[in-house]
Amino acid sequence: MKRTPVALLAALEALIALAISVGVLVVPATLIWAIGTGFSEFWALFWRTSVDFWLLGHGVHLNVTLSPETVAPFGLPGASAPFVLSLAPIAITALVIWLAFRSGTRSADSGHPITALIAGTVTYALLSCGVVFTSGSELISTDRVTGLIFPPLVFAASMALGLVVARYRAGERIPFDTLPERLGEPRHTMVFAALRAGALASGALIGAAGVLVAILLLVNYPLIIGLYESTELGVGGGVVITLAQLLYLPTLVLWAAAWLIGPGFAVGAGSVFSPLGTIAGPLPAVPVLGILPSSSSPLTWILLIVPLLCGFLAGLWIRRSRVESGELSLGEGAITVAGSAVVSGIILGLLAWFAAGAFGPGRLAEMGPTAWIVGLVFAGEILLGGLAGLVSGRAVTAVENAQTSGFADRIGTR
Template sequence: MTAFLDHFRAAPRTVLSRIPLPGATGDDDVRRPLPVSGMLAAAWTLGVGLAVLTTLTLVGWIAAPRGALGAGLPEVFRTAAQLWLAAHHAGFAIPGGSVGLLPLGLMALPAFLLYRAGIWMARDADLRLRLPARLPKNSPKEQANARRRAQLVLITQAGVSLAAPYALLAGVIALVARNEITQPFLGEVLISHLALAFVAGALATVRAIGPWRVMPRLLPERLRSVVAGTAVAMGIMLVAGALLTLGAIVVGFDQVRHLTGVLAPGFVGGLLLLLIQVLYLPNAFVWGTAYIAGPGFAVGAGTLIAPTGVQLGTVPSLPLLGALPEAGPSPAWLMAVIAVPFAAGAVAGVVLVRVAPSPSYEGAPLWGFACGIATGCAAGLLAALSGGALGGSRLVAMGPAAWEVMLSVTLETGVAAGISAGLANWWLIFRGQNTAVARAAAKVGSAAAPVRRAGARLARAAGAVTGRGGAAGPETERALPGHWLDATECDTQPIPVIRDDWQDEHASAAAERPARTRRPEPPRPPRRDIVDETDDRGGHVIYVDPYAWDRD
């Protein structure tokens, strides 16, 4: 289908390229506007999606020709249109109640089609050419922020260009799909189609203009850290809920098979029943997450399945519900699942600090709790989407309570994320301080090393003159206790006194050389630049020590 649209895209450009347009410089001047590309992509998505669901509905109508899906093909198409609206989680009003418990797995079909249509729209409108040019590596921060804002504006425009016509076309389909029994809620239809198309179109545009690994940089650093922590915490909880649900299905597989045999759907009906249960599996995974969080979920008015206990009544004859536990108190070891949200929050806090550390000790725990709030909002949204009414009477309450799940997950993951983020941020600051001290000490040691080596050479020279014939013994190899140029030791070591019988290092070095390589040197006059500070000549001479301030 996209190749078919690409053919229509190339044909007008081929024709227009032969017409000299005023001010036209190339193919970029005749590209299709973004709203037009978005409208074509929305129409393509609706057409393909309705075609797929109409085919499945037609198969079900042929397998059950007793009028369950209507008296003819118009009713088959109307049923397919209602399924398409349900795939976007738009509810229906029926006599005596409403239908809001819709399969989340069915949402994968329009999401995939919208994503592919969004990529085609971005390529058709040449969105890559509308982006600001790539900045050099050492560009100013103001230019980088301006480029990021321009990218976000372009992504938003692309999402709106796809979502607006898509929602309007869905409203038309909702009006066509009405009948005496089921009547779609028009407000839910518009909102659900608009939200799903905007998210899918924005993600597709992001993917079309750059690789996934660099797209998180579109967000500010602090917001990016909160998003990363929320995704990690929510992912851990969903995986735990999925494992718990699959384990319950394995344990209660005999009951599931018994309910399937009671329904006796036949071969084709069995395949459709299996497909329906697979589409409802994501709802069950979210219910398992609500069970782990503590509030649990309901399968009818007056029922509750939670770690604290199970209270059941009459449940619908869906084989997947055969995995529900028996009524009564839950085993004590099941209470251990409540630790999963705390563990998820702890991991999220570490990830948050790794992405964007806080320069202060008190900032990281606050951002960790903000990550818990975001995780609680995401869990509450999933809980609201996974549940809903399934008619009237007792089935008006199906699934978890969204506000209870949101509050529980916020407190559990928020507290754990705040503590772990604070500890991780403290460790990063502490390790950074130790690294800075070690580097400073290494610099001081490298700067004082030449002074110590000079002191050692002076000690060896003095020992060679005053020692036993210049022999290198233990006393001559011993370094001076301190040097007057060594700022790290002069406050505790006395200044060595230079006497008249000392010779300089040049004479001592010449004495250490072998006699055959030694050259005769003329006698030197006695040195007059050496002052004996111990002789004050009866108090008539006062010597000022320039290093006395450092010893006091």
């Protein structure tokens, strides 16, 4: 395919990605404007609020100034003072990353992947400029500089990752694939096995955290309904707060992951939610926060085994796929487990960093887990569990495989 069609297709996919990610916010806001207000308010206000949260999902901080009447139902003392909103709605972030990643994988076999990457990034940057300059209101103001930089940066990084993954799956050379190979085949195998095992352990923990959040939502459903009723926001306000909570549901999953790891998270300065202990200060009347435990129990310590099991799973995969096949010795497998622990710690540390930030005035300026502690503790847990998984069965060496194969061949000739 020629460069021009490749560039045009990448630009179209960037346009679609932005339209979808903005649309999931603007469409519900428009319905609320039409049904809830009866077209009595200016639609531009709903557009600006929607794109403000779109920018927040790309890591852009918002400066908020609310009136006392607006914050009164939520029980936030001092909320009428200006504050910074930096806790990202990760649902929007994940949607943009997925759309850009898919665009990258589709552009990998176009013949001009770099052209596609440049065209897609430039298009997304130009379109996001229009979003930035139409954002902001009397209540919320955005940082124009970061608003112009962060959205195209997120899109470009995700699209580039899609290109690299697609080329690697196709068996082509990728830039970081040559150095380990020059160092020797065992090291090459160890590097990529560590990356896969680390991703496996991280994904397993996040999946377990998602199950935990789902169970807590079901168990605490009556309390959540009671918190809805206490806000007295009406139908329109209830719809708005429900949509906002859905945007932050992946953030709650990452908080649950930090809780399972052990360090836990904070919901306001001075508070700690952890299986090792809970200090719950005053909480805003946000219904979904009804799933948070009011105290810790010795039984919750049992759940600390979950990250160890994730490490065990990673170590077991390394043993069965690399050590028993003869690609790595047991010692090299142990080094690979250590590498997977580092990878897991980095992944969860970065996710914990993105799941933390400010969500209101005063003590609510500290929300979420402490990233470096979460990453460090998780790396240690994966290392312990991974080593246990590695030695959980007898490793079959390449010599034993050859002897077994030769014996089978002799039996077959008879």
